[in-house]
Amino acid sequence: MSQLLHHLIDQQAEQNPLATALHYKNEQLNYQQLRFATHRFAQLLGQLGVHQNDRVAVYLPKQLETVAALFGTSCAGAVMVPINPQLKPLQVEHILRDAGAKILVTSRQRWQQIQQQVEFEQTLSAVVLIDNEQPTTAENLGSITIHSWQLSTAPTSLESSNRAAHELAALLYTSGSTGQPKGVMLSHQNMVTGAHSVAQYLNNHENDRLLALLPLSFDYGFSQLTTAFSVGASVVLFDYLLPRDVIKALHHYQITGLAAVPPVWIQLSQLSWPEALPALRYWTNSGGAMPTTTLQQLRQCMPHATPYLMYGLTEAFRSTFLPPTLIDQKPNSIGRAIPNAELFVINQHGQLAQPGEVGELVHRGPLVAQGYWQAPEKTAQRFRPLPSQLSQDPNERAVYSGDQVTIDEDGDIYFVGRNDEMIKCSGYRISPQELEDTLYAVPALGEVVAIGAPHPTLGQGIIIIYSAKPEHELNQQQLQSVCRQQLPTFMQPQAFIQQTALPRNANGKIDRSGLSQQFNDFFSRAAKDNCNE
Template sequence: MVPLDPVPHPIDTLTMRGAGDAMALEDKAGTLSFAELEAAVGGMAHWLARQGLAPGDRVATWLPKTRTACLMPLAAPRAGLVHVPVNPVLKRQQVAHILADSGARLLVTQASRIAALEPGDVPVGCRVVTEDELTSRDALPPSSGDPDALAAILYTSGSTGRPKGVMLSHANLWLGAVSVAHYLQISSEDRVLGVLPLSFDYGQNQLLSTWYAGARVIPLDYLTARDVVKAVERYDATTLAGVPPLWVQVLEAEWGETANRLKRLTNSGGALTTPMVRGLRERFPNARLYPMYGLTEAFRSTYLDPSLVDANPDSMGKAIPFAEIIIVRPDGSRADPGEPGELVHAGALVAQGYWQDPERTAQRFRPAPDFAESGGMAVWSGDTVTEGPDGLLRFVGRDDEMIKSAGNRISPTEVEEAVLSGGEVAEAAAFGVKDERLGQAIVVVARAKGDAALAEASLRERLRRELPSFMQPSRYEWREALPRNANGKLDRAALKAGLESLA
């Protein structure tokens, strides 16, 4: 088992964790040993260092799981820069927002994606290059900078407004890798199939924790569950991480004897249902199942030990290493066992706040309670949980209005802005409603400016062009008028209650 070393190091030195001739990465193009990984990261960092960028400048990548996408989380910090990974499924409007908000000085992408951008999408002062240009005969050596320096900004949706950038230091990323590699018991012989987007903390950590353990990661962009089955068979993968919608597809796929190859399954991005837990345990009898709960603002908070899953399929488990999880009453005092309270995450994994957004940072990042063992700032999640007499946590409800669909955290405000931008509707409100496959499906309640059927047809056609698939509303509920509260604002509580009564 990987030891729990609490001393953080620059994240780019992960290349030194594996034996030089051991395989660090494998994909359709072949393999990279740890020695070759070090050379590739050093070369990419050297190229970046020659682009006239200042220390701390942001470098964005908008790529599928190419070699460049996998190496940039290490190469940009080695060059003293901050990496901003952009989800490859986002459309140009979302990409433009992230580039502008982060102040990116460089965007690394592909020619086909450049062609999809329109004038004004790339801010002044940001240069666009294709990943093929990142070549150098020289290399930068591993860095020795301050582990508290900013290394990455990961964009996540908030309950209101556009996506916000979570600031992560070298130490945040390093200790997250140590923690996960330890409690998942990843060994140098493991082969981890990486199917999640590298723009997600969960997906990016698959790279980092695997390399910390000196093991091999296999990045995969898949279309169907059958692609996952084939990849497990082709690469003899031992580990698969997913979100609930993927597990639905996985359980519907034909696996045969291939299912016996997996020895580790991990879940985050939404809770597993009890039937889903039972199905995974039956389908993959040789695999240890790790249900997990996390926040991008603190990387990850809890995991359930596989030995406890069968008896506690509805539990979130306990704190992961380097995390202190506290359940707090509304008055700020510690909740008793069995008493609902807000989950507060303190400790070394807490991020540095939201990029250039002090107001929203102050709302979510606040001092840890006086009774906490960890000092400093904590993440106040807004999620209500309880702690049982056995010390296991259970999720009660989400206090904010975030929509959690297919493992994605989606701002209802961002959906509403997109719906309203075309002029088809006068008013709109977006909600998440329970869905067996997605966790939550997006439903929009709206008042059309004209005929509702024509408005819906136009909306669906337009939003297919403007929003990624995971942000597409699954249903529209049309109303002659939308209720308002005493302040004249839309009465979201009444609208949501009306949806729940229709479910």
């Protein structure tokens, strides 16, 4: 089995060098070409003075150079820091500063945008531009040097840095619910073991072709690469403007596996699927709960493809999957532990929760990350020893997810809500997901988020923020009617707010945190307005 991240490519290049590894628009790279490209990039990093554990930030959209730079960083013994290409210059600056990045790999256009807004008083020593044209060095760059790099697949020496599997491979920055994004420290073992674990339960093989929709800075997005490379499959790097483009790509590239997050699936479920997709073998969901109605619609759209409902967090990679044979029986479950992961549901007393009892989901095993980069206090809060009855090793660290779940008699897990997203209304703890699942039964509803905001008498009031499906009429009364019919009095929302579209964060998920901040003073403003009338 591969030990280091770039070994995934090396191994396939030795076993099946001419097999296609990557598709990007009209270009392709086989595994041998990708191997040479990654090693050539590693050599460039060596020439720029990069040493083991130096951080190399890659701020590019999904393209061949992006993959070569990320895996080439591993080959050089450095630490990759993929930056979401949708982030703005000031957000990029935070990641560069926090990570202490020595090298930034980007395009000339992106670099010029960054220069206009960011002052570089930090560790950055060189910028590598993928464009042919060399820009004029700005006066305020100080010691930063500018270099051009073109991807080359010409044969080269295959030396690489000697690293151990437990050493740091990547910093993946999570959006987080509060404050600036945190860098999650992932080892080579975390990422390689995770790739083999996912490939095992998805039954991936060398003939698979995966469509990479998600950002490579997102662990779920990056794992499309590692999972494919672990078995010698190919990946189509793809960005889209409209959901309809995804369906066209599935047909054009004869995709066998598709991974997406709930907002994307909701949009896709609302389209007609005229093309037959005989090649599509499976599709996966993670990054949030799949509404039951959406699941039903998608199964009708893709009747021959097997759905895998999954759950994970960057701090522990993928964690659970629901075996497809149980979807009809348990459509609301996030399933059970994936291979190489061990999960516990621990109640508020520090004991294993009984079936049906709410507790926190806790992860143990080789997929657990090393903590947060340069944040020992936050690491200590999240990465802690298991209760003594579950582990005899006081030095073993598990990751406490912050997610409230229940477990049934069969060991299958059900998501209830995040600790920091649970709504405390009238003395009750209310799951946003339960509210949202109820409302998704309304046919005209596009997307919905339930949040809590400070309320003068209830503690928190419930706010429903929603959008309608395209070309559908939807009003507040329809949603109120469903709530009154199906929910108890203490779960009745206090406010409904319609938007044309719900905002997204950098990973394509609905931006709950941003909405919570936006409407945090909703009820206090309403009370003030009433007083002024």
